[in-house]
Amino acid sequence: MTGSVTIVGLGPGNEAMVTPEVRDALAQATDVVGYIPYVARVAPREGLTLHASDNRVEIDRSRHALEMAAAGGRVVVVSSGDPGVFAMASAVFEALEAGPRGWRGLDIRVLPGITAMLAAAAAAGAPLGHDFCTINLSDNLKPWALIEKRLRLAAEADFAMAFYNPRSASRPEGFVRTLEVLREACGDARPILFARAVSTPDQVLKIVPLTEATPEMADMRTMVIVGSSATRIIETPRGLILYTPRSA
């Protein structure tokens, strides 16, 4: 078996944020596998087959990638952002662990990318400049009670918090509850950032006090970052800068 699976991060959308090593992996791939909008970011060329699939079939897609590699392909699995943060790397390893023993001999690598929370933080200033936590608010794969427990403990620890998948159209109530829990647990008007379509031409940033945040400010293309108690706002003629000092 000489095939390989390389799981790469395309960053949050801006092509100037794609690392050279990821570009190189794509240039050498025989097959690219991923969710439709991410595969659409890869230019077609001779010798490359694009395999786009729908959302929520991550394990099938991972198995397919491993099978093609076992047959000798140089397979690249694309994620947006970083593949190791709520993205395809864990799914590929779940499929690897559950799959045929022979797959473990494959050359499997993960190439990091600019994850959405760091692009959102950079666009707004440096709200993750001190200790923070990163939580996937989707309750597709874990119970809501665990999410709520983590939110309360994170507030007690006074972490800044970054939320992925804050609000889906099918289950909007989770983010309503998130804002309630945060208002109770933080008990102040600390700033919250809604960063939509970060790094793309559609980017919109909104910074409001937690007390004024509404569920409609987030959708599935929005990264949400809540400051710690030390997070500060600087007003400038160019807009607000949100940052957490180094001593927080």
Place this chain on the structure above:
Amino acid sequence: MTGSVTIVGLGPGNEAMVTPEVRDALAQATDVVGYIPYVARVAPREGLTLHASDNRVEIDRSRHALEMAAAGGRVVVVSSGDPGVFAMASAVFEALEAGPRGWRGLDIRVLPGITAMLAAAAAAGAPLGHDFCTINLSDNLKPWALIEKRLRLAAEADFAMAFYNPRSASRPEGFVRTLEVLREACGDARPILFARAVSTPDQVLKIVPLTEATPEMADMRTMVIVGSSATRIIETPRGLILYTPRSA
């Protein structure tokens, strides 16, 4: 005032992880400011002045960058990794907030980079594949009691944990205590990753159970990642893969 300050991340060391937008900012800079080993990564050229300074002078360096921009320079402040994660972005905003009001009219941007924890996670598999927290273990700028409180709450929340600056030569006792707290709070043999000099030719990865971790396994060039209770190890002919499933 037409000058600018662009705070960029050079990634963890591998030049193939530097994003094109960061390369572009460096190509257009009149001045590059930063800690000696990071400035050493920027190629000298005509029209560019390199200003390398020692560690622990982050505020002086930030003020210098803002002053040069106020005088019309296109100043780039370099950090390793991502500038917004325990790096120069917060220091620049601290200096901006405390400085002359006129500085607020400057064009100040942050360009994200591949931060060490994501490069380390990618090199080992996907240990940060589900909810996690990120803690700076240096007690230079915050009391040790706060670090210990965050460690205990993070363990209770069952976050995977990424630690920056785990162990300095001058204060090695902090990491000794960190391992004691984690053994108490986690109460099991969950895996811990020591990733030294990640992405460079000197890279060394070590994965051991928490019960067998020793303080000497870390130094200031080491990223430490502790799994959640759900983090798993896959044994392969090419080495261990460490990952956290998507449902953790």
